[in-house]
Amino acid sequence: MPAPSPPKPAKTLSAPQKALIKLGLKRDIDLALHLPLRYEDETRIVKLRDAREGDVAQIEATVTACEITLRPRRQLLVTVDDGSDTCVMRFFSFYPSHQKALAVGSRIRARGEVKGGFMGLTMMHPSFKAAGGNLAEALTPVYSTVAGLAQAYLRRAVITGLNHADLSETLPQGIDWPDRRGSWALRDALQFLHHPTPDVSLAALEDRSHQAWIRLKCEELLAQQLSQLTAKRERDLLRAPALKFKPDGLYGQLLAALPFGLTNAQQRVGHEIAQDLARHVPMHRLLQGDVGSGKTVVAALAAMLAVDAGWQCALMAPTEILATQHFAKLVGWLEPLGVKVAWLIGSQKKKERATMLALIESGEAALVVGTHAVIQEHVKFKNLALAVIDEQHRFGVAQRLALRSKMQAEGMEPHMLMMTATPIPRTLAMSYYADLDVSVIDELPPGRTPILTRVVSDHRRHEVVERIGAQLQEGRQVYWVCPLIEESEALDLTNATQTHADLSEALPGVMVGLLHSRMPVAEKKAVMDLFTRGQMGVLVSTTVIEVGVDVPNASLMVIEHAERFGLSQLHQLRGRVGRGAAASACVLLYGTPEGGRLSETARERLRAMVETNDGFEIARRDLEIRGPGEFLGARQSGAPLLRFADLDTDAHLLEWARALAPQMLDQHPQLAERHIHRWLGGKSEYLKA
Numbered sequence: 001m002p003a004p005s006p007p008k009p010a011k012t013l014s015a016p017q018k019a020l021i022k023l024g025l026k027r028d029i030d031l032a033l034h035l036p037l038r039y040e041d042e043t044r045i046v047k048l049r050d051a052r053e054g055d056v057a058q059i060e061a062t063v064t065a066c067e068i069t070l071r072p073r074r075q076l077l078v079t080v081d082d083g084s085d086t087c088v089m090r091f092f093s094f095y096p097s098h099q100k101a102l103a104v105g106s107r108i109r110a111r112g113e114v115k116g117g118f119m120g121l122t123m124m125h126p127s128f129k130a131a132g133g134n135l136a137e138a139l140t141p142v143y144s145t146v147a148g149l150a151q152a153y154l155r156r157a158v159i160t161g162l163n164h165a166d167l168s169e170t171l172p173q174g175i176d177w178p179d180r181r182g183s184w185a186l187r188d189a190l191q192f193l194h195h196p197t198p199d200v201s202l203a204a205l206e207d208r209s210h211q212a213w214i215r216l217k218c219e220e221l222l223a224q225q226l227s228q229l230t231a232k233r234e235r236d237l238l239r240a241p242a243l244k245f246k247p248d249g250l251y252g253q254l255l256a257a258l259p260f261g262l263t264n265a266q267q268r269v270g271h272e273i274a275q276d277l278a279r280h281v282p283m284h285r286l287l288q289g290d291v292g293s294g295k296t297v298v299a300a301l302a303a304m305l306a307v308d309a310g311w312q313c314a315l316m317a318p319t320e321i322l323a324t325q326h327f328a329k330l331v332g333w334l335e336p337l338g339v340k341v342a343w344l345i346g347s348q349k350k351k352e353r354a355t356m357l358a359l360i361e362s363g364e365a366a367l368v369v370g371t372h373a374v375i376q377e378h379v380k381f382k383n384l385a386l387a388v389i390d391e392q393h394r395f396g397v398a399q400r401l402a403l404r405s406k407m408q409a410e411g412m413e414p415h416m417l418m419m420t421a422t423p424i425p426r427t428l429a430m431s432y433y434a435d436l437d438v439s440v441i442d443e444l445p446p447g448r449t450p451i452l453t454r455v456v457s458d459h460r461r462h463e464v465v466e467r468i469g470a471q472l473q474e475g476r477q478v479y480w481v482c483p484l485i486e487e488s489e490a491l492d493l494t495n496a497t498q499t500h501a502d503l504s505e506a507l508p509g510v511m512v513g514l515l516h517s518r519m520p521v522a523e524k525k526a527v528m529d530l531f532t533r534g535q536m537g538v539l540v541s542t543t544v545i546e547v548g549v550d551v552p553n554a555s556l557m558v559i560e561h562a563e564r565f566g567l568s569q570l571h572q573l574r575g576r577v578g579r580g581a582a583a584s585a586c587v588l589l590y591g592t593p594e595g596g597r598l599s600e601t602a603r604e605r606l607r608a609m610v611e612t613n614d615g616f617e618i619a620r621r622d623l624e625i626r627g628p629g630e631f632l633g634a635r636q637s638g639a640p641l642l643r644f645a646d647l648d649t650d651a652h653l654l655e656w657a658r659a660l661a662p663q664m665l666d667q668h669p670q671l672a673e674r675h676i677h678r679w680l681g682g683k684s685e686y687l688k689a
């Protein structure tokens with residue numbers, strides 16, 4: 001009998017090992033796929049005369065002067081001459097050993113960024129060693145790293161990873177590549193990108209247009225498509241109640257009772273949803289439509305399909321104000337048809353809440369509207385079949401899962417309808433949202449006059465106030481949104497309070513309200529009520545103006561310090577007006593820094609708001625400016641973002657991956673699984689939400 005092996009000593013990791021884990025570099029393959037950010041060329045010696053401003057150059061030269069100066073601050077100044085020109089090297093931190101190595105007459109090899117200037121060429125803190133010795137054979141990779149992890153350590157770790165990782169192909173043979181020139185083998189592409197030969201164009205490497213990069217981007221995009229498609233197919237194996245359309249049911253009755261007819265787009269998406277609901281497979285559909293496109297009524301109609309079939313529906317909204325508005329609107333539409341609507345919000349009185357909980361549990365309430373309160377543990381549905389999430393990007397994965405778990409029936413899942421007013425640009429929809437079915441309302445209800453947007457300097461604020469007066473005279477209402485001050489909520493508030501006082505003074509006899517995030521909920525509601533009922537002329541608010549708030553009589557929106565907002569946010573705010581038939585306007589006030597001018601990008605962004613009212617176009621420009629990370633927000637908490645592929649420049653590669661993924665899953669399931677595992681490791685869990 002073998003002796004029992006002694007307990008293994010607890011592994012203690014060194015600081016760089018911990019740093020590797022922090023970077024997500026746990027497996028050999030993770031290291032192999034950790035590609036350089038850029039390269040340094042240590043393969044040749046450049047003559048100073050030939051070095052271009054801004055280049056990182058490696059030179060060999062003789063020190064002709066070495067001295068410490070104290071002005072403007074203590075520094076070591078070393079002058080070198082390589083026969084073609086001279087260069088001054090500056091060191092702000094230095095040791096006696098520096099002075100020794102850089103003594104007059106020494107021959108050194110130095111590498112640093114060359115700057116030109118009045119005094120001739122300079123290099124700031126170049127790295128240096130004695131001249132001579134071998135030159136590197138390949139470009140030197142520079143990797144993204146974290147504190148405590150030196151480039152040299154990381155480079156060695158990557159080489160080890162490259163040598164040990166399984167780099168065999170996972171892509172099926174004989175597939176068509178997006179580029180006719182054919183593609184590199186994965187192993188070759190990785191070897192090359194980590195250690196490119198010096199004859200290659202640095203530009204093609206750095207802008208990632210080189211063939212080897214293309215190969216890696218294809219791989220990455222394919223992994224994303226495969227994992228999303230897998231999640232979707234797994235979901236398709238689940239069961240949900242089939243909600244069959246009844247021609248003489250509540251659906252038709254609600255349609256007939258509405259004070260308006262549906263737009264073509266609403267009809268189309270209504271049909272798409274109805275088809276999904278009629279199946280035994282849980283729907284997982286994203287409904288996107290610009291602000292004011294009428295998503296609420298589409299959700300209400302979907303709810304009627306559930307109720308007609310004898311099931312319950314829940315509608316969750318991100319804020320109390322929005323939930324309250326939905327509740328009021330839905331009660332107005334549905335109670336005349338005999339459909340009981342319950343609501344749940346955090347600030348509700350205990351007694352009312354108890355009543356609501358009972359209505360929900362007994363099934364008497366067919367529709368439940370509310371905030372996060374809906375997903376709390378003690379909320380029991382009798383038979384939830386459809387869950388609608390409004391402004392879905394404001395919710396996280398956990399909240400969506402919690403809502404889904406409210407389905408009581410064994411082994412079943414509710415249908416999910418997720419709504420968003422932030423249009424998702426096509427490439428994003430095809431990549432990060434590829435596991436969802438998407439419906440788009442691409443048409444506004446008729447009779448809306450487009451919103452006129454103006455960009456106005458804060459110096460002309462008084463003219464804007466005059467304009468408000470005119471709007472009020474016509475019986476209209478006005479929103480005034482105060483600037484976003486990211487560093488300080490308190491400053492936000494001071495500013496809003498001041499504006500509120502100024503406007504109250506400038507507009508005697510007009511009720512001017514103030515809304516900010518620190519107000520007690522009841523007070524917020526009271527203010528919102530006065531505004532909704534038309535008694536309040538002007539509503540000053542910090543950015544709490546809720547996405548989705550609907551007051552058709554409001555026709556002017558003023559946004560202060562508009563240059564501080566994101567484009568999509570501006571578009572959403574602007575969408576609060578232009579909801580009625582009256583001509584509406586949006587004034588984007590911009591502040592200029594003391595004596596300065598608005599930056600060119602800021603101007604360009606504000607100009608985009610003037611040029612287009614199209615939410616898709618704005619979202620596209622926003623994506624361009626901010627990148628997908630911020631755009632995705634809560635949906636992707638913890639999700640791996642694309643590292644290499646760029647949705648803008650690599651859209652054609654995305655198309656390619658999208659076409660290949662289903663084929664590969666069908667014909668080469670094992671390869672597909674290996675591919676996902678290689679690229680995403682354990683990171684694809686989030687997709688299940």
Ligand code: ADP
Pocket residue numbers: 260261262263266289290291292293294295296297421445446548550552579
């Ligand atoms: P959003 O898509 O931004 O959530 P809402 O659902 O709040 O938009 O709708 C905006 C306004 O348009 C509401 O007052 C709604 O009742 C109204 N509305 C919706 N559909 C139509 C339609 N087909 N014709 C006229 N008005 C409509």
Ligand code: MG
Pocket residue numbers: 295296390547548
């Ligand atoms: Mg809405």
